[in-house]
Amino acid sequence: MNRRVVRGVSELYTPFDRVEDAAFVVDDGRYAWVGPAAALPADYAGWPTIDLGGSAVIPGLVDSHTHLVWAGSRVDEYVRRSAGVTYQEIAAEGGGILATVEATRAMSDAGLMMLARRRAAAFQRGGVTALEVKSGYGLTTEHELRMLQAARRLGEDGPLRVTTTLLAHLPDPAEDRERFLDRFVSETLPEAARQRLADAVDVFIEDGAFTLAEGRRVLEAALELGLPVKAHAEQFSNSGAAKLVAELGGLSADHLERATPEDLEALAAAGSVATLLPLAALLLRAPLPQAAQLRASGVKVAIASDHNPGSSPLFGLLPALQLAGVATGLTVHETLVAGTANAADALGRPDWGRVQAGAAADYLVVNGAEALLPLYTWGQPSIKEMVIGGQTVWRAEG
Numbered sequence: 001m002n003r004r005v006v007r008g009v010s011e012l013y014t015p016f017d018r019v020e021d022a023a024f025v026v027d028d029g030r031y032a033w034v035g036p037a038a039a040l041p042a043d044y045a046g047w048p049t050i051d052l053g054g055s056a057v058i059p060g061l062v063d064s065h066t067h068l069v070w071a072g073s074r075v076d077e078y079v080r081r082s083a084g085v086t087y088q089e090i091a092a093e094g095g096g097i098l099a100t101v102e103a104t105r106a107m108s109d110a111g112l113m114m115l116a117r118r119r120a121a122a123f124q125r126g127g128v129t130a131l132e133v134k135s136g137y138g139l140t141t142e143h144e145l146r147m148l149q150a151a152r153r154l155g156e157d158g159p160l161r162v163t164t165t166l167l168a169h170l171p172d173p174a175e176d177r178e179r180f181l182d183r184f185v186s187e188t189l190p191e192a193a194r195q196r197l198a199d200a201v202d203v204f205i206e207d208g209a210f211t212l213a214e215g216r217r218v219l220e221a222a223l224e225l226g227l228p229v230k231a232h233a234e235q236f237s238n239s240g241a242a243k244l245v246a247e248l249g250g251l252s253a254d255h256l257e258r259a260t261p262e263d264l265e266a267l268a269a270a271g272s273v274a275t276l277l278p279l280a281a282l283l284l285r286a287p288l289p290q291a292a293q294l295r296a297s298g299v300k301v302a303i304a305s306d307h308n309p310g311s312s313p314l315f316g317l318l319p320a321l322q323l324a325g326v327a328t329g330l331t332v333h334e335t336l337v338a339g340t341a342n343a344a345d346a347l348g349r350p351d352w353g354r355v356q357a358g359a360a361a362d363y364l365v366v367n368g369a370e371a372l373l374p375l376y377t378w379g380q381p382s383i384k385e386m387v388i389g390g391q392t393v394w395r396a397e398g
């Protein structure tokens with residue numbers, strides 16, 4: 001049934017607007033009409049109709065920042081950090097990201113795919129209909145492309161929508177720093193672009209990763225190849241990375257624990273999204289920008305899981321939205337917008353993450369009459385059905 005009218009929706013968040021007693025029309029995987037049931041145009045009178053019987057609907061959740069493809073374990077590091085050893089101390093010992101690089105390089109393509117699929121399934125059960133997946137644990141061209149291929153394959157297999165991002169994560173310690181960068185911009189990046197494996201390019205600008213000048217070089221090379229850009233910005237120190245993203249018209253600056261009000265204003269002026277990663281901030285004991293400051297800047301805020309084996313071993317987006325709400329003071333409604341429409345904008349996909357005419361028909365039927373219920377029940381996604389592109393992906397029993 002590719003075209004249908006959906007009625008009996010007690011409450012709908014588009015996510016910007018709240019509509020009571022709503023209806024919407026799905027045609028060929030997209031919304032053809034959305035509004036109050038009483039205003040449904042007569043043209044749809046003869047269409048097949050589904051009655052949700054008074055359940056609420058929200059857009060499918062969009063996770064705009066994950067490092068989903070990785071192998072190995074960093075439980076030991078997690079336990080040591082809980083006892084006071086810092087992230088930077090572990091990185092200096094060759095642990096942290098480099099430990100994951102070693103394990104990821106050693107894992108077969110099939111093994112990487114299996115791990116990524118298993119994690120993606122957890123996100124899907126928690127209401128995520130689209131997610132971004134970054135490379136960055138390969139470092140060499142061969143291994144970065146292998147990670148991107150796994151991410152691309154995940155999206156092609158469906159039903160989850162996946163965008164891929166080539167991430168310049170760290171200079172490879174096995175290679176001269178200057179040579180690594182030369183190779184990244186002259187080989188890894190063009191090859192990822194040529195094979196259409198990357199939808200965007202990201203760089204980690206931080207002490208111990210790349211300098212601001214190096215980050216600029218990576219992002220400018222990406223723009224020359226026609227790829228949109230973003231950055232891991234202002235996480236442990238204020239480097240100027242957020243302003244660089246704004247200057248380059250990037251999709252988003254992510255982290256921002258050490259961002260200044262001026263950084264947020266620059267992002268707002270450029271139309272770039274400010275992406276908050278609350279679990280990483282909490283686990284590394286860093287402050288998050290506060291709601292008043294975010295609102296005053298006018299910046300568009302997204303919230304993401306930052307799923308990764310080190311600083312954010314989080315298998316879903318709802319908990320990130322809930323944590324960010326508490327840690328920043330954003331309202332529940334604002335966190336819903338941050339995990340749907342704004343996150344989609346951070347991926348350069350303004351046709352995702354909203355229930356609006358023309359957008360992709362990706363939505364969640366809530367297990368109850370109140371649309372914000374899934375953001376209220378911690379650890380229990382109150383969702384009874386997931387629909388992607390107009391097709392039911394799963395439905396809860398009973």
Ligand SMILES: [Zn+2]
Nearest residue numbers: 065067232306
């Ligand atoms: Zn990240």
